[in-house]
Amino acid sequence: xxxIRLTFLVLFISITGCATIKSDxxxxxxxxxxxxxxxxxxxxxxxxxVSEIGSFSVxxxxxxxxxxxxxxxxxxxxxxxxxxxxxxxxxxxLHFQLVVSGTxxxxxxxxxxxxxLTLMMIPISIDYYSDMxxxxxxxxxxxxxxxxxxxxxxxxxxxxxVVSPFFNDYVTxxxxxxxxxxxxxxxxxxxNIFSSSN
Amino acid sequence: xxxxxxxxxxxxxxxxxxxGDYGEGSYIxxxxxxxxxxxxxxxxxxxxxxxxxxxxxxxGVSSFDGEWEPRTKAIDLGKKIGASIIITQSKHTGNIxxxxxxxxxxxxxxxxxxxxxxxxxYGNSFTYSGTTTIHGSEQIQRSYTTGQYEQEAVFMAKKxxx
Numbered sequence: 001x002x003x004i005r006l007t008f009l010v011l012f013i014s015i016t017g018c019a020t021i022k023s024d025x026x027x028x029x030x031x032x033x034x035x036x037x038x039x040x041x042x043x044x045x046x047x048x049x050v051s052e053i054g055s056f057s058v059x060x061x062x063x064x065x066x067x068x069x070x071x072x073x074x075x076x077x078x079x080x081x082x083x084x085x086x087x088x089x090x091x092x093x094l095h096f097q098l099v100v101s102g103t104x105x106x107x108x109x110x111x112x113x114x115x116x117l118t119l120m121m122i123p124i125s126i127d128y129y130s131d132m133x134x135x136x137x138x139x140x141x142x143x144x145x146x147x148x149x150x151x152x153x154x155x156x157x158x159x160x161x162v163v164s165p166f167f168n169d170y171v172t173x174x175x176x177x178x179x180x181x182x183x184x185x186x187x188x189x190x191x192n193i194f195s196s197s198n
Numbered sequence: 199x200x201x202x203x204x205x206x207x208x209x210x211x212x213x214x215x216x217x218g219d220y221g222e223g224s225y226i227x228x229x230x231x232x233x234x235x236x237x238x239x240x241x242x243x244x245x246x247x248x249x250x251x252x253x254x255x256x257x258g259v260s261s262f263d264g265e266w267e268p269r270t271k272a273i274d275l276g277k278k279i280g281a282s283i284i285i286t287q288s289k290h291t292g293n294i295x296x297x298x299x300x301x302x303x304x305x306x307x308x309x310x311x312x313x314x315x316x317x318x319x320y321g322n323s324f325t326y327s328g329t330t331t332i333h334g335s336e337q338i339q340r341s342y343t344t345g346q347y348e349q350e351a352v353f354m355a356k357k358x359x360x
Binding site: 023025027050052054055097099101102104105106109129131133135142145146147148149150151 | 233235236237238239240241244245265266267268269270272273286296298300340342344345
């Protein structure tokens with residue numbers, strides 16, 4: 001029984017003894033008064049995730065699609081919002097691209113191993129970046145685009161076990177993409193993109 | 199107390215290394231207060247023309263090929279030079295495969311048993327048994343790919359912002 005408890009304790013420490021912190025590069029969403037002067041339009045949207053770090057499992061397409069759809073719906077600018085691959089896009093299409101870069105998987109494994117061998121006593125800092133862009137295509141022309149970029153710093157260090165439930169990869173990663181989606185969608189409203197195209 | 203910090207962070211900024219100044223430094227002061235607006239586009243010419251017609255001037259351009267450079271680094275440079283708008287464009291040109299191996303500890307245990315008799319087949323015989331444990335390591339090959347891109351950033355500021 002003691003061995004099982006010890007195993008769980010070691011697993012808990014090795015998985016959660018880190019803090020993942022975002023910088024504040026992503027602007028806050030623009031506050032736009034929704035005056036409903038523009039009739040809502042039908043759109044399709046697509047999502048592309050590009051990992052430049054090797055394997056990446058914190059966020060996938062199935063996480064992003066409902067988040068984006070919800071944010072788009074809240075603007076009140078769109079009537080029918082459907083997910084469609086870029087190749088099957090409708091006349092008015094929003095393409096979201098997320099590029100994740102930073103520390104590559106082999107480098108991260110080496111740092112993780114070093115951290116484990118030192119029982120996480122030595123703080124190890126690893127950087128990741130989230131670059132999210134939106135491209136609005138109408139009749140095969142880009143009519144608007146915007147981007148948000150964020151730096152995410154992961155520190156592997158035993159004392160951070162206290163904050164790790166609130167600042168782990170998953171929580172911070174989702175916090176970052178939520179703020180990026182909110183900003184990019186607010187830019188559509190702020191710039192009245194579809195006001196002249198109806 | 200000295201804290202040793204190992205870091206896997208890249209400090210180089212290729213937007214800055216490959217930056218070419220257009221000599222419009224007199225526009226920079228007001229814009230340096232906050233983060234510049236970042237715009238990623240497939241239509242660099244169209245976007246630059248749009249902002250030039252809206253009263254912006256080009257402060258400088260950065261252009262290079264290679265792995266994806268995080269756009270936060272363009273923002274860092276933009277803040278330094280006082281840009282209020284950064285327009286970036288990238289074109290995927292290919293992939294590079296990376297291979298590496300990780301060493302995983304392995305343990306192999308062998309059971310031995312047998313009987314020892316004397317050579318004339320009389321007298322006592324003895325049985326024995328035991329285990330041999332061999333500790334070793336196994337190399338696991340892994341691979342991933344990273345993209346190569348042509349990347350360009352145009353740094354702009356509003357005319358007469360100073």
